[in-house]
Amino acid sequence: MPLTEEHKAEIDAQRGQTQQTARATAPGMEARLYTAHEVLDHGFVRVIDYMGDDAAICQAARVSYGKGTKSVSNDEGLIRYLMRHWHSTPFEMCEVKFHVKLPVFVARQWIRHRTANVNEYSARYSILDREFYIPAPDALAAQSTVNNQGRGELLEGDEAARVLDILKTDAARCYDNYEAMLSQEGQKGLARELARMNLPANIYTQWYWKTDLHNLFHFLRLRADVHAQYEIRVYAQTICEIVADWVPQAYGAFEDYRMGGVTLSTKAIDCVRRMLKGEAVTQETSGMSKGEWREFEGVIR
Amino acid sequence: MPLTEEHKAEIDAQRGQTQQTARATAPGMEARLYTAHEVLDHGFVRVIDYMGDDAAICQAARVSYGKGTKSVSNDEGLIRYLMRHWHSTPFEMCEVKFHVKLPVFVARQWIRHRTANVNEYSARYSILDREFYIPAPDALAAQSTVNNQGRGELLEGDEAARVLDILKTDAARCYDNYEAMLSQEGQKGLARELARMNLPANIYTQWYWKTDLHNLFHFLRLRADVHAQYEIRVYAQTICEIVADWVPQAYGAFEDYRMGGVTLSTKAIDCVRRMLKGEAVTQETSGMSKGEWREFEGVIR
Amino acid sequence: MPLTEEHKAEIDAQRGQTQQTARATAPGMEARLYTAHEVLDHGFVRVIDYMGDDAAICQAARVSYGKGTKSVSNDEGLIRYLMRHWHSTPFEMCEVKFHVKLPVFVARQWIRHRTANVNEYSARYSILDREFYIPAPDALAAQSTVNNQGRGELLEGDEAARVLDILKTDAARCYDNYEAMLSQEGQKGLARELARMNLPANIYTQWYWKTDLHNLFHFLRLRADVHAQYEIRVYAQTICEIVADWVPQAYGAFEDYRMGGVTLSTKAIDCVRRMLKGEAVTQETSGMSKGEWREFEGVIR
Amino acid sequence: MPLTEEHKAEIDAQRGQTQQTARATAPGMEARLYTAHEVLDHGFVRVIDYMGDDAAICQAARVSYGKGTKSVSNDEGLIRYLMRHWHSTPFEMCEVKFHVKLPVFVARQWIRHRTANVNEYSARYSILDREFYIPAPDALAAQSTVNNQGRGELLEGDEAARVLDILKTDAARCYDNYEAMLSQEGQKGLARELARMNLPANIYTQWYWKTDLHNLFHFLRLRADVHAQYEIRVYAQTICEIVADWVPQAYGAFEDYRMGGVTLSTKAIDCVRRMLKGEAVTQETSGMSKGEWREFEGVIR
Structure with a gap:
């Protein structure tokens, strides 16, 4: 369980404090605010703040003075049109801020999404907690034999036990030594900015992360995808559920489109057209490479 | 007056609708929401939404679980420290969205600030209103004789009258012809995306513009500066007043720092040190060019 | 013809000056360097500089020490794989800088692509030339009757003549008055930063524009598309030809993918699957709206 | 020494291959191309490519057709003017691409500079080398007693020996176990994307990093600063030397300004003015906090 009693009390205090606002308010998101949605063994995602709702997307697209008199169904049609035709600027008019706790190797993938604002807990300034990600049995997988950057079947028996033992023992020893180097009892104590280099990549860090809805969708498309590494995908999936509550129409359009x-590539859509006319297209007559044809068959069957 | 009765009613309706929220709320900004703050002869700035307040900056800087128990004076000290030491990421954690009506030549300067989200009224899709910026007498200035990109003394008498007459007459004629080309009475009617090319740069456009506080400060530093063109400076000054109400501590630090x-350059700070020791430094002994020395004297006297 | 004799001489001088370099060099781009590729009636696109080639994309994808020993066909396969799987970072490793002369209303669309560096000719500092875009007869189109932001059939006869006359006369008068207001003969002369507001949106401006290949492809996908406004599309098409010479493999993959x-949306790909199994899918049984179904039929037939 | 014989041969091969180009060429940078400039115990910085030179900055600022006929001294004056007045866009017209090998904890600071393009060696796809940063004796420092995020005096004797022993032993054991988990001899072998989580933050990674000169200067101002962590500062200092050879005029202006x-803040510059008039200003009469006054005194004495 990632939260101390003190943190829980702070979160409850924030959830309990409400004010009047004339801003756009999303009821589904108010219900989510501040709560820690648990991810992995010690991680979480918390919504800290948000700006806008489905109506705000339409309002921006129309550059309107008020909420307008348009009906909900009109709004949904507009949102789907915008998504279908890659009109991304109205989606940028919604913004969300998360507090995320995550392993460092996940953070290193995450930070590659540059169009976001980030404040990370500083291990130059503070001492990190003794919390490490140790995969659950159903996440402890072998290297894929077909995909150079993926995982295959689960490890079992002795091998699984060996791996878990290594991960736990090395993390514990590295952390013990981190503390020993920092200690100022009977010695000067190594600078925090240096001592941290002894910590493995499964230690947890945390940050405030803020982005707009368009860029969040881009993040989710890549990171909630089946090809994303499991450990970041579970964060993305949690965020998907949150976004579905926040802007249900935009999220629906995102899911669909x-x-x-x-x-489909030029060649692929050409094959579809030929096949729909009754032609028996094969890889040889498709113009595609074997890899592309395999991916194409996966899509249309 | 830029607003129709219909627009006023829409704005009043939005101001009147309040909901409960558990989000950070800034009272000074709630009072500003949706209201049209008039700028130039037909322009305005309206706050459509905002995220965060002074406390949210500190909360992000501390990556904290709740609002924390820190006092307001601690918060102010932290904010001033962050500003002084160029720690910009906590300021990025606040966001604001404006609806702005502005002349096209101002919009062309404004859009150069790239770290922002923009939805502009489309003159491909819609017909622009007949509204043009005509300078007030105290803004009708001659070319500066010392600054290639600035203005000097005011135009007067006949010259001022001639200029105002030209600006009004040309704008009116161009707009009449815009309408005439668009008209579908007795003719096909030119496409809107083409007809707009006949409109001069003082026609008003409008957009939704959203940015974070750090980038807004950067915008304000450049555009509320005395060297900025008057017509964009008045927008920046209006936004300064709004930001002072929104995040008073952050705005105070921004003003000061x-x-x-x-x-001051290496050479300039070296001169200051020598002067404080009693040396009578001149341009010749300063190591600075004449232009730099003139700017330096303007600063320290 | 957009270029003066003096400009031609400057361009020839630059084309004639070559140096030795150990950098990646693209012969197809060297042949293009500095030359003004004409667009519209007075516009152009000139390549001023470039960084990288097809091999540089692969080198970055492999984070390699040298050019590597991989064959050209391996490189092409890798580039197509990267493009197909949206691995965009290696394409960001190529950069290109253009000098573009274009009408202001085109510049206003263009500048919306924010991930680029821009230096525009300053009408605060300098006086703009008397050059306006006047559409050729085959670009003088009526408003589309089906698409709110598009154009339909061509204007003809009297209407075409009237429109051309208006565009030319208004541009000429506005420019005459621009000059009259600026003049310092017998008067103070209006500041350049103010006088420019009298100029219509078809006046030409120019800028240096620099971007990376990934963002350039994004620009080209949107602006060389059949839905883009003709006047920006012709610039995009000229750039497409240039890019095809610069990085032929990457451009080929871009064209195909x-x-x-x-x-295709979730619903659309589902319909394709059902149709390929022999089902006679109609709009009613597709789950799509009429608009989506119409677009879908346009794609698969 | 970080380079294998094979890598050295690849680098030499690239340095030896030159072509003719009509692009702007910087002799000081050609001399640097591809060479590995060593940093820390196993790291390096290599220039892979560059675009532009001092003249290109001026050419963009003037939006000119050719190199222009301006003299070198005119160019330098213009560059200094642009730097002094924060006209950043012409500096964005130069671009540079580095290949950098660096410890992961340094990479995590570096990547926070978002306006750059990055391709990192993938530990999902490949196996990392057994190379760890172990501080040299003169970098092995205690936590600062005055600065929460800095280092103080050097560790000595037994303590230094203990720390070095821990860092080396933990790194070696973690890497041994990394290899053991990956091994497919007699077991399935853990996926690379999981095994990497056992590696400490002082392991070396490498990337291609590309940015424009304006953003590079911003990076250097923060990271070559005395307050930056030593381990990133040495990279920044190496890049400073490279940039000084590439664009000597721009680098000179950067150094000076x-x-x-x-x-100086509003209060600080006010104090300077009062002191120059002969007033004996103290912290009490300065309006500054004690911290600000201490920093101020550090600057002017």
Whole structure:
């Protein structure tokens, strides 16, 4: 369990304090505010703040003076149109801020999304907690034999036990030594900015992360995808659930056009047309490489 | 007056609708929400939404779980420290969205600030209103004789009258012809995306513009500066007043360290040191060019 | 013709000056350097500089020490793989800088692509030339009757003549008055930063514009698309030809997967699967709206 | 020594291959191309490519057709003017691409500079080398007693020996176990994307990093500063030397106005003015806090 009693009390205090506002308010998001949604063994995602709702997307698209008199169904049609035609600027008009606790190796993938604002807990300034990600049995996988950057079947028996033992023992020893080097009892004590270099990449860090809805969708498309590494995918999936409550119409359009959508190349769409006319297209007659044809067959069957 | 009765009613309706929220709320900003703050002859700035307050800056800097128990004076000290030492990321944790009506030539300067989200009224899709910026007498200035990109003394008498007459007449004629080309009475009617090319740069456009507080401060430092063109400076000044109500501590630090602050070069700070020791430094002994020395004297006297 | 004799001489001088370099060099781009590729009636696109080639994309993807020993066909396969799987960072490792002369209303669309560096000719500092875009007869189109932001059939006869006359006369008068207001003969002369507001949006401006290949492809996908406004599309098409000479493999992959590619929604790909199994899917049984179904039929037939 | 014989041969091969180009060429940078400039115990910085030179900055600022006929001294004056007045866009017209090998904890600070393009060696796809940063004796420092995020005096004797022993032993054991978990001899072998989590933050990674000159200067101002952590500062200092060879005029202006420059607050510049008039200003009469006054005295004495 990632939260101390003190942290829980702070969160409850914030959830309990409400004010009047004339801003756009999303009821589904108010219900989520501040709560720690648990991810992995010690991680979490918390919504700290948000700006806008589905109506705000339409309001920006129309550059309107008020909420307008448009009906909900009109708004949904507009949102789907904007998503379908890659009009991204109205989606940028919503913003969200998360507090995330995550292993460092996940943070290193995450930070590659540059169009976001980040404040990370500083291990130059503070001492990190003794918390490490240790995979659950159903996440302890072998190297994929077909995909150079993926995982295959689960480890079992002795091998699984050996790996878990190594991960736990090395993390514990590295952390013990981190503390020993920092200690100022009977010695000067190594600078925090140096001592941290002894900590393995499964230690947890945390940050405030803020982004707009368009860039969040881009993040989710890549990181909630089946090809993303499991450890970041579970964060993305948690965020998907939150976004579905925040802007249900925009999220619906995103699911339909992006997450579940498929991009076909010139050659692929040409094959579809020929096949729909009754031609029996094969890889040889498709103009595609074997790899592309395999991916194409995966999509249309 | 830029607003129709219909627009006023829409704005009043939004101001009147309040909800409960558990988000950070800034009373000074709630009082500003949606209201049109008039700028120039037909322009305005309206706050549509905001995220965060002074406390949110500190909360992000501390990556904290709740609002924390820190006092207001601690918060102010932290904010001033962050500003002084160029720690910009906590300021990025606040966000604001404006609806702005502004002349096209001002919009062209404004859009150069790239770290922002923009939705502009589309003149491909819609017909622009007949509203043009015509300078007030105290803004009708001659070319500066010392600054290639600035203005000097005011135009007067006949010359001022001639200029105002030209600006009004040309704007009116161009707009009449814009309408005439668009008209579908007795003719096909030119495409809107083409007809707009006949409109001069003092026509008003409008957009939704959203940015974070750090980038807004950067915008304000450049555009509320005395060297900025008057017509964008008045927008920046209006936004300064709004920001002072929104995040008073952050704005205070910004005023002290950025707006009123001065950057001295290696040579200039060296001269200051020598002068404080009693040396009578001149341009010749300063190591500075004449232009730099003139700017330096302007700063220290 | 947009270039003066003096400009031609400056361009020839630069083309004639070559040096030795150990950097990656693209012969197809060297042949293009500095030359003004004409666009519209007075515009142009000139390549001022470039960084990288097809091999540089692969080198970055492999984070390699040298050019590597990989064959050209391996490189092409890697580039196509990167493009197909949206691995965009290696394409960001190529950079290009253009000098572009373009009408202001085109510049206003263009500048919306924020991930680029821009230096525009300053009308605060300098006086703009008397050059305006006047559409050729085959670009003088009526408002589309089906698409709110597009154009339909061509204007003809009297209407075409009237429009051209208006555009030319208004531009000429506005420019005459611009000069009259600036003049310092017998008067003070209006500041340049004010006088420019009298100029219509078809006046030409120019800028240096620099971007990386990934963001350039994004620009080209949107602006060389059939839905883009004609006046920006012709610039994008000229740039497409240049890029095809610069990085032929990357451009080929871009054409196949992006320009000629198609994105199908969850519903649309489901319909394709059902149709390929022999089902006679109609709009009613597709789950799509009429608009989506019409777009879908346009794609697969 | 970080380079294998094979890598050295690849680098030499690239240095030896030169072509003719009509692009702007900087002799000081050609001499640097591809060479590995060593940093820390196993790291390096290599220039892979560059775009532009001092003249290119001026050319962009003038939006000119050719190199222009301006003299070198005119160019230097213009560059200094642009730097002094924060006209950043012309500096964005130069671009540089580095290949950097660096410890992961340094990479984590570095990546926070978002306006750059990055391709990092993938530990999902490949196996990292057994190379760890172990501080040299003169970098092995205790926690600062005055600065929460800095280091103080050097560790000595037994304590230094203990720390070095811990860092070496833990790194070696973690890497041994990394290899053991990956091994497919007699077991399935853990996925690379999981095994990497056992590696400490002083392991070396490498990336291609590309940015423009303006953003590079921003990076250097923060990271070559005396307050930056030593381990990133040595990279920044190496890059400073490279940039000084590439664009000597721009680098000179950067040194004078940014690196060696000082920003004074409204209160501080007011104190300077009063002191120059002969007033004996103290902290009490300065309006500054004790911390600000201490920093101020550090600047002017």
